[in-house]
Amino acid sequence: MNGSAIAASGLRKAYKDKVVLDGIDLDVRVGTIFALLGPNGSGKTTTVNVLTTLLAPDAGTVVVAGHDVAKDTKAVRAAIGVTGQFASVDDLLTGEENLLLMADLLHLPKAEGRRVAARLLDRFDLAEAASKPAATYSGGMRRKLDLAMTLVGEPRIIFLDEPTTGLDPRSRRTMWEIIRELVAGGTTVFLTTQYLEEADQLADRIAVLDQGRLVAEGTAGELKRRMPGSHVRLRFTGRHELDAAARILPGSTRDDEELTLRVPGDGGVRSLRALLDELDAHSVDVEELSVHTPDLDDVFLALTGTANKEADAR
Amino acid sequence: MNVIADSRTMLRRNLRHTTRNPVALFNGIVMPVFLMFLMVYVFGDAFSVGVDYADYATPGLMLTTICYGVGATAISVNSDMTTGFIDRLRVMDVSRAAVLNAHVIVTMLRSLVAIAFVTGVAFLMGFRPSAGPAEWLGVIGVVMLTVLAIGWLTVAFGLAAKTPESAGLAAVPLMLLPFLSSAFVPAETMGPGARQFAEYQPFTPIIETLRGLLTGSPSAGPAVAAIAWCAGLALIGYLWARASFNKRA
Numbered sequence: 001m002n003g004s005a006i007a008a009s010g011l012r013k014a015y016k017d018k019v020v021l022d023g024i025d026l027d028v029r030v031g032t033i034f035a036l037l038g039p040n041g042s043g044k045t046t047t048v049n050v051l052t053t054l055l056a057p058d059a060g061t062v063v064v065a066g067h068d069v070a071k072d073t074k075a076v077r078a079a080i081g082v083t084g085q086f087a088s089v090d091d092l093l094t095g096e097e098n099l100l101l102m103a104d105l106l107h108l109p110k111a112e113g114r115r116v117a118a119r120l121l122d123r124f125d126l127a128e129a130a131s132k133p134a135a136t137y138s139g140g141m142r143r144k145l146d147l148a149m150t151l152v153g154e155p156r157i158i159f160l161d162e163p164t165t166g167l168d169p170r171s172r173r174t175m176w177e178i179i180r181e182l183v184a185g186g187t188t189v190f191l192t193t194q195y196l197e198e199a200d201q202l203a204d205r206i207a208v209l210d211q212g213r214l215v216a217e218g219t220a221g222e223l224k225r226r227m228p229g230s231h232v233r234l235r236f237t238g239r240h241e242l243d244a245a246a247r248i249l250p251g252s253t254r255d256d257e258e259l260t261l262r263v264p265g266d267g268g269v270r271s272l273r274a275l276l277d278e279l280d281a282h283s284v285d286v287e288e289l290s291v292h293t294p295d296l297d298d299v300f301l302a303l304t305g306t307a308n309k310e311a312d313a314r
Numbered sequence: 315m316n317v318i319a320d321s322r323t324m325l326r327r328n329l330r331h332t333t334r335n336p337v338a339l340f341n342g343i344v345m346p347v348f349l350m351f352l353m354v355y356v357f358g359d360a361f362s363v364g365v366d367y368a369d370y371a372t373p374g375l376m377l378t379t380i381c382y383g384v385g386a387t388a389i390s391v392n393s394d395m396t397t398g399f400i401d402r403l404r405v406m407d408v409s410r411a412a413v414l415n416a417h418v419i420v421t422m423l424r425s426l427v428a429i430a431f432v433t434g435v436a437f438l439m440g441f442r443p444s445a446g447p448a449e450w451l452g453v454i455g456v457v458m459l460t461v462l463a464i465g466w467l468t469v470a471f472g473l474a475a476k477t478p479e480s481a482g483l484a485a486v487p488l489m490l491l492p493f494l495s496s497a498f499v500p501a502e503t504m505g506p507g508a509r510q511f512a513e514y515q516p517f518t519p520i521i522e523t524l525r526g527l528l529t530g531s532p533s534a535g536p537a538v539a540a541i542a543w544c545a546g547l548a549l550i551g552y553l554w555a556r557a558s559f560n561k562r563a
Contacts, residue, residue, distance in 0.1 A: 052405055053404075053405065054401055054404060054405065074407060077405055077406065077407045078407070080405065081405075082401070082402065082405045084398035084401055084402065085398070086397055086398050088397045088398035088399045088401065088402050090327070090399065092330065092331045092334045092335060093327065093330060097330070101323065101327055102406070104319075104323040105320060105323055105403070105406055105408050106406065107316070107319065133334070149402070150402075153406070
């Protein structure tokens with residue numbers, strides 16, 4: 001569980017005078033899920049292309065699976081699997097033929113190729129559709145086939161560029177399950193997404209990308225706590241308690257109708273205990289206490305400039 | 315040798331594509347046969363070319379067949395590029411040579427089958443070539459060289475185009491060029507401008523070489539020009555395709 005699967009530092013990439021990546025540093029631990037979160041056009045796909053040897057950065061270094069991407073491209077490619085933003089399955093081939101094509105290109109012996117294909121079709125619930133052309137598959141099935149094709153080579157590190165964009169909620173959950181299973185088996189997953197819920201659900205660590213820069217990085221919880229909006233909400237049985245509490249907790253905001261008091265704070269255990277001790281010391285009874293951490297949507301809107309403007313406009 | 319094994323794998327895949335894509339088969343075989351009917355039965359008697367019209371038009375229709383077949387290649391190369399399929403292959407370390415060669419080879423095979431069809435129909439319609447076995451070999455050689463040149467150009471179009479639609483469109487000039495060559499009527503009978511264009515465009519020497527081999531006495535002049543054009547176009551197509559592949563994939 002230790003060691004770097006992916007380490008990038010100082011990545012820069014510009015097309016003519018448009019800067020796409022503006023100094024990106026990343027460190028993804030072996031066996032974890034790392035989510036790169038960002039709106040459309042923030043540079044997610046460019047980052048994936050650089051990390052997966054498809055695009056040379058203008059500056060910066062990338063080490064994937066212990067190999068330098070620029071110098072030891074072959075070794076990197078042997079260790080990784082990539083599922084692009086659009087399911088790149090071959091529409092005119094059947095599901096099974098798609099998998100066998102991958103097996104052939106990886107130079108697996110025929111019998112083993114067939115075995116691997118059969119196992120993956122089974123595992124991804126595609127066995128029934130195995131002999132139908134991929135063109136007839138639903139969006140969710142195409143994504144599953146796409147990922148299955150990536151898994152034929154048993155890569156240690158998998159890159160998933162927006163793996164659930166355009167999928168219905170049910171297919172999205174299936175995809176999440178599959179990704180969790182992969183990591184349980186020791187694989188490292190690097191995924192990009194524009195869905196906060198997805199990053200929140202899956203990722204051990206999240207980096208927020210905006211206009212080619214990483215504006216925040218941490219666990220979902222850390223990112224949420226970094227928000228200024230965290231607060232504790234106290235509800236009282238009567239006006240008398242509310243008055244008393246408001247006196248001893250300066251900086252809080254009261255709502256006389258709801259008989260609630262909003263106390264700013266990070267919602268951590270230590271500060272919560274201090275707050276309750278303070279109320280106890282003054283013998284103020286609290287009827288109900290709840291901690292409000294902003295969800296990732298709040299974090300996202302606050303951190304990414306473009307979203308911020310939208311939020312202000314609302 | 316991975317390149318050879320991978321080329322075989324990709325070749326098998328592209329052949330499957332051809333057999334499962336009715337539009338490609340239609341454009342590649344049915345259209346040229348239809349054009350042959352149109353030219354020989356409908357228009358042919360109205361053109362005065364000095365020889366039996368089936369004999370005159372068949373070499374040009376062989377070339378036209380190649381041009382109608384390559385649209386499918388451009389579209390297929392382009393969808394490999396735009397759907398990310400080529401990216402997938404690149405990450406798997408499949409060589410560029412295997413990916414692109416397979417497209418060119420399948421184009422050649424498809425064209426040869428289509429030309430065999432069209433020539434067969436030509437025989438039914440009165441085509442009576444005077445070519446012996448040596449000349450026929452020469453015909454096959456010139457046809458292969460031409461498909462190689464047009465095939466590489468088309469692969470380059472396919473790689474450079476932004477969408478499959480525009481890739482398909484890029485092959486349209488190739489379908490029109492035979493009409494502005496000596497394929498269906500001699501260049502001398504055309505109006506000014508069209509005539510000069512027909513005389514100097516690459517298809518005319520290729521058609522004249524085929525015509526010489528099939529129905530007359532082969533002459534060296536057009537043959538040299540044809541080979542030079544094909545070699546030049548194949549090289550341009552190959553270099554352009556290589557550059558686009560490296561840049562975009």
